[in-house]
Amino acid sequence: MNKWLISLFSLLIFMGILFINLQENSEFNDEFNTNLANVTNEEMEAVIEQNPDIHPMRMALANRYFDEVNYSEALPHFMYIAENSAENELKSFALAQIGWMVFESNNVEVATTYINESLRINSDSLVARSYLGIIYIQNPETKNEGLEILNSVIQSNKLNKEDRDFINEILENYEN
Numbered sequence: 001m002n003k004w005l006i007s008l009f010s011l012l013i014f015m016g017i018l019f020i021n022l023q024e025n026s027e028f029n030d031e032f033n034t035n036l037a038n039v040t041n042e043e044m045e046a047v048i049e050q051n052p053d054i055h056p057m058r059m060a061l062a063n064r065y066f067d068e069v070n071y072s073e074a075l076p077h078f079m080y081i082a083e084n085s086a087e088n089e090l091k092s093f094a095l096a097q098i099g100w101m102v103f104e105s106n107n108v109e110v111a112t113t114y115i116n117e118s119l120r121i122n123s124d125s126l127v128a129r130s131y132l133g134i135i136y137i138q139n140p141e142t143k144n145e146g147l148e149i150l151n152s153v154i155q156s157n158k159l160n161k162e163d164r165d166f167i168n169e170i171l172e173n174y175e176n
Contacts, residue, residue, distance in 0.1 A: 041065075041073075048077075055085050062097070071101045092122035100131050108135060129153050130167065137174045147174065 044061045048054060062077035074097070081094040099114030112135060118128040130153050137146030153159070154167050 052080065053084065055081055055087065055090055059090060059094070062094070066097055066101070071104070075101060088121050089125075092118045092125050093127060095121065096125060096128035096131055099128070103131070103135055108139075111135060126153055126156055126158060126163075130163075133167075134170060137170065143174065147171065 041061060041064065044057055044064075048058050048061065052058075058077050058081055062074045062081070065071070065074035065077070078094040078097050078101075081090055082098065085091045085094070095114050095118035099111045099118060102114060103111035112132065115128050115132045115135070118125055119132070122128070129149055133146045133149035133153060135146070136142035136149060139146075150167055150171055154164060154171065159167070
């Protein structure tokens with residue numbers, strides 16, 4: 001066997017193991033987080049370059065960049081998922097994340113367009129509803145609607161303690 005065939009075979013095995021691991025560990029309703037602590041961004045980028053439609057890994061990488069506030073790296077991955085995934089939950093989550101990044105760049109109108117599209121696809125998205133509530137609560141004209149949205153989000157039994165505490169803190173600050 002030549003070295004290129006061995007390299008290709010090794011890469012395919014690596015991608016297969018990662019894909020199986022992603023499929024077993026991905027929970028769409030848990031913010032699309034996958035345990036890839038021992039895989040570098042560069043390794044994930046290499047696998048995604050060879051397999052652009054490996055959406056769970058692409059989402060995990062995009063979320064990693066998002067959490068690092070490295071939006072310039074996160075955006076292309078979220079956009080790819082939003083444009084190419086057949087999975088409504090993935091598509092909705094990606095659109096909500098894009099909306100938040102746009103909001104962070106001070107473009108509220110475009111941000112709410114992305115987030116509303118996310119909600120059109122998945123009206124139960126706690127992430128999109130939370131983002132919309134946070135955006136609305138900051139504007140005196142939409143503050144009451146933001147309060148209503150966040151109060152409905154806080155009622156969900158799907159929120160983890162950290163998210164619930166964060167939203168409660170926002171509500172306490174804006175209800176007064």
